[in-house]
Amino acid sequence: MFASLARALFGTSNDRSLKRFQRRVPEVNALEPQIAALDDAALAHKTVEFRERLAKGETLDQLLPEAFAVCREASKRVLGMRHFDVQLIGGMVLHAGKIAEMRTGEGKTLVATLAVYLNALTGKGVHVVTVNDYLARRDADEMSRLYSFLGLTTGVIVPNLPDDARRAAYACDITYGTNNEFGFDYLRDNMKYRLEDMVQRPFNHAIVDEVDSILIDEARTPLIISGPAEDSSDLYRSVDAVVAELVRDPATFEKDEKLRTVILTEAGSEKVEELLHAAGVLQEGGLYDVHNVAVVHHVQQSLRAHSLFARDVDYIVRDGKVIIIDEFTGRMMEGRRYSDGLHQALEAKEHVEVQQENQTLASITFQNYFRLYPKLSGMTGTAMTEADEFAEIYKLDVVEIPTNLPVARKDTDDEIYLDEQQKFAAVGKLVEEVHKGGQPILVGTTSVEKSEALSAMLKQRGIPHNVLNARFHEMEATIVAQAGAPGAITIATNMAGRGTDIKLGGNVEMRIQQELAHITDPTERDAAEQAIRDEVARNQAIVKKAGGLYVIGTERHESRRIDNQLRGRAGRQGDPGNSRFFVSLQDDLMRIFGSDRMTGMLQKMGMQDGEAIVHPWLNKALERAQKKVEARNFDMRKNTLKYDDVMNDQRKEVYAQRREFMMLDDVSSIVAEARADVIDSLVDRFIPEKAFAEQWQTTELKAEVQRVLNLDLPIEAWAAEDGMDREQVAARIEDAAAQAQAVRTANFGPDIMRYIEKQILLTTFDSVWKEHLHALDQLRQGIGLRAYGQKDPLNEYKHEAFQLFTFMLNEMRERVVTFLARVEVAPPVEPSPLEGIGEFHPDPQVEGYTSEPAHYNQTPASVAAEPVGAGAILPEDPSTWGETPRNGPCPCGSGRKYKHCHGRAV
Incomplete structure (x- = not known):
């Protein structure tokens, strides 16, 4: 009661946020006459002026009113669309690093141009993230006309784009692409071996379209680049x-x-x-x-x-x-x-x-990828239901933007039936009734199977309709575009992120594009276009009079957002419309998550076959069931993130260290430090501190020095000398190893040696990181069992993951030192790309991706693409392999560790 009283007196937090943004709208509107008076050249020159003012110390917030006014005027001239006042508010919300919830049909794509233009003035790049390649291409094509008019460059990232084209797209002021492509490019960049081969710039600002789909629905499934197992x-x-x-x-x-x-x-x-x-x-x-x-x-x-x-x-x-x-x-x-x-x-x-099967080479979740951006914002039609999760995980506030025109849609209470058969019979009856009145109908289903069952039922009744599901994916834009024509019936699986509005009467632009593609004569085309426009206008009047689009939901989804997205297809921009959901006690939501008490109560009431119960209380009960599921899913995503954060901290450290290696032309000091650490570790293992000379394990130390450093040293003789201590032994080993490395450098030449050191360092780092990821996967799968021993699995995971990370770094140092102690120059070979590299989400494979990490145009001609030991190594001839580290890759080329391959019998 007190909460509702406080809301009545002071407004909700959303109301207060809106007031702050609304105060700036009159500033933008006041500039409109002045900006409209500029010619095209002067309007475009404003971008140069803004950049100069930024360079002199002005902030983006200070430029906002004028930049928004310029963008709105340019949109009027280039796109023929003027931003509404509520769209200006949406642009301000995006610029502020928040999520703008805007109803379907309110023009989110146009809203984004305001924040994109303002933030692109810095020259640091703005990424606009969409849910599929079609939307990325479409939005980039349409909006690049506006940006290029204002002097900004636009790029788009799509699958199978060569690295040079990707690099050019990321270098643009504005880059469109899908969440998958941006994430995979980040992972691929951190598998490159030269800085100039990387395609992405440092992150600046990302605006995520359909932000709930990308940051909530896909949050638990990681992007994975993997190789064959x-x-x-x-x-x-x-x-x-x-x-x-x-x-x-x-x-x-x-x-x-x-x-x-x-x-x-x-x-x-x-x-x-x-x-x-x-x-x-x-x-x-x-x-x-x-x-x-x-x-x-x-x-x-x-x-x-x-x-x-x-x-x-x-x-x-x-x-x-x-x-x-x-x-x-x-x-x-x-x-x-x-x-x-x-x-x-x-x-x-x-x-x-x-x-x-595959093994992971690199991975990241969307939760951690998008948190890499210093500034993140998003837009969607349905975010308020997940506002708590956005705030807790991403530190993003959700602001609900009012519609430009009042919503005229009539939302009817749900009808609840005993079983699915009765429910679908009622749906068919309603479709038949509404269809007679000429209203277009959109029927939402939860699966391909159910959409086809409903389609078969309508065919039996002789009712014409279209089906939009995974089987008819290619026809999506065509079907959705004409779903608002008089009497049109569309059966669709979930309507999230379709990107094409259902316009009453039909979509003029889509019809022109589809029907007039073959007409080249300008006069004939103009006449045909006008005929289509006139027909759509007549149809629009018919549909509005009939009551607008009628949305029928055949089942409640686990997430309220999905239901709201379906319902939101009707009543766009003040259009009339209706919506109604049908539910049965056999639906998954009711069966799995619904209240048993409610089911029992309905059955005791003696419901007859075909009879429905309609009551607001039942709507509330359904909403409670959905909230239960949403809370459970939130807990699961939050738990996943806690574990992934452990790996994310390690990932950031590894990628930063790797980038540092790539930036250095000379890594010999890093190699020397690794060699010293390895020698200290060997001496500590076999000559413990404060141990007497007779307790020293000199024979074992000599063997390990031979294995790791490829040196045959008289360690037993050194130990017999008077006054010899462990520090002196370590110093002599270090001197011998440094001298051997100096001789090798003199033989190869300093330039070639520096190149070899850098390549071995990077390839070894990648190899141990891949093994570490596999070890973390194995640890994660079984860590939950620690709870039975009264231990916190997360704390146990953190502790053991840190131990594994320490082991990984030690293993890397030892392998680098071992490889360098045996490296020889081999005749140049024709490098071949790595085979079997794939990209996954979750394990999503992107075909056509190959990587060539060991081959570069500037490779010294006399160096082989990979280190070989003690003369040329022949994979088929074990006698040429020399001493192979047990944890190193097997020289036979199998990709497994030596101890799990040919070293198993040793």
Whole structure:
């Protein structure tokens, strides 16, 4: 009660924020006559003037009113669109580093131009982030006309763009692209071997379109660049055949749909072990014996694939590939793959080719990527429901921007039915009724399967309609553009981030683009264009009179945002419209998260077949169920971030150190320091402090010095000398190693030696970082079990991750010293690109990406692309390998450590 009284007296925090921004709107409007009086050249020259004023010490905030007025005037002249006052407020919110929530159809793309133009004046670059390549290209093409008129450059980042083109796009004042492309470029840059090969500039300001989709929905799935691991496709197929038989008996496993987990029961474990033995998958021992741990993992993933993932709901099969469907947008996620072997399990389940597994080379979550920007802002139609998460994770406030015209849409209470069949019958009846009145209808579904079931039902009734789901992805823009025509019926999976407005009467621009592409004669084209405009205007009047767009939701989504996005398609810019949601007690949300008490109450009330219950209280109950799910998902994302932050701190340190190495022309001092640390470590291990001379392990120390430094030193003789101590032994080893390195440098020449040192340092750093990522993955998977020992898993993870990081740095130093002690000059070879590099989110593979980290145009001609030891190493001839470190890569070229490959028998 007190909270509502305070809101009535003082307004909400959103009202107070809006008032602060609204105070500046009259300043912008007052400048309009003065700016409108300028000719095109003078208007464009304003950009030069603003930059000069910035150089003299003015701030962007001081320039804001004039810059917004200039951008608005340029938009009128170039795009034929004038920013509304509420759009000016949206631009100010974006400039302030906040999230602007603006309803569908309020012109978010145009709003962004204000903040983009103002912040691009610094010359440090502004990144505009969109959810798909189509929107990135479209927005860049349309808005670059405005920016180029004002003297700014615009670039766009799309898949399969060469590095030179990427570098040029990032060098522009404004760069459009998708979240995936920006994130992958960051990871790729930190795998490069020269600064001039990197494509991104230091981060400045990012404006994220559909910010809720990118920073909330995709927050838990990391971007991953990975290389091929060992092939285990046969094992996936064998295990799949066993699990397919197992899941026929529900008593063999228990699943929790809330947590999306499944485990074998005791009976299930016994049965699967019996089946695996019969299939020859388990050769010896039981399922849970240590040597069968890989089989257990395969069984678990196959069980998840069969019991938790449904075809045409979570994924579809097309052209012999399993393609994930985005649960929030309903789009196919081409190239993306589930991680940890789950995608391979799905491929085995669907009997398509099982792709090779991968190991991580570099990864980052969107949560941590976007927090790298000093200034971050975003816009979307639905952010207030997740305001707490934006504030806690990203330190971003959400400001709800009022609509330009009052919302005229009528939102009807939900209708609740006993089962799904009755619900869909009611949906079909309503569609038929509304269609007779000439209103366009948009029917939202939650999966491909349900959209096609509803389509089949409408076909039986003879009702014409279009279907927009993952199967008809290519027709998206065409279908959405004409969804507002009189009597049009569109069945669509979730409508988030479509980027194309449903305009009443139809979309003029899209129709002109599609229907008149073949007409080249200007006179004929002008006449045809006018005919289309006249027809759309007539249709618009018909549709408005009929009541506008009618939105029907066939199910409540787990997230209120998705429902609001669907509902928001009707009633744009003051248009009339209607919305209604249909719910059944068999829907996933009601079945998994709804209140059992509510279900029991409805059944006791004696609801008849086909009868619906409609009441505001039920709407509130549904909203509470959705809030429960949102809170649970928030906790999961927050927990994931806590663990990822540990790796993120290490990632930032590694990438900063790596960049420092690249900036140096001469890393010999770093190599010398590493060599000294390694020698100190060896001496500490075999000659403990305060130990007597007879306790020194001189034979072992001599062997290790031979292995690591490739030096045969008389350490036993040194130890026998009077007055010899551990410091003197270390000093003599260091002198011998430095002298050997000096001889090697003299033989190769200083320039070649400096180049070799730098390449070995960088390649070794990459190698140990890759192994460290794998070790962290393994640690993360099992750390939750520490809770059973009354220990905090997060603290345990932090402690052990730090130990692993320390071990990684020590391992890097030892490998660098070992490689340099054996490096020889080999004849130049033709370098070949690394094969099998892929990019993933989550494990999303981007085809066509190859990297050549060991080959550069400026490589000294006499140096091989990789170090070789004691003469040329022949992978097929072990006698040429010399002393190979057990933790080093195997010289045979398998990619595994020596101790896990040819060193296993040593």
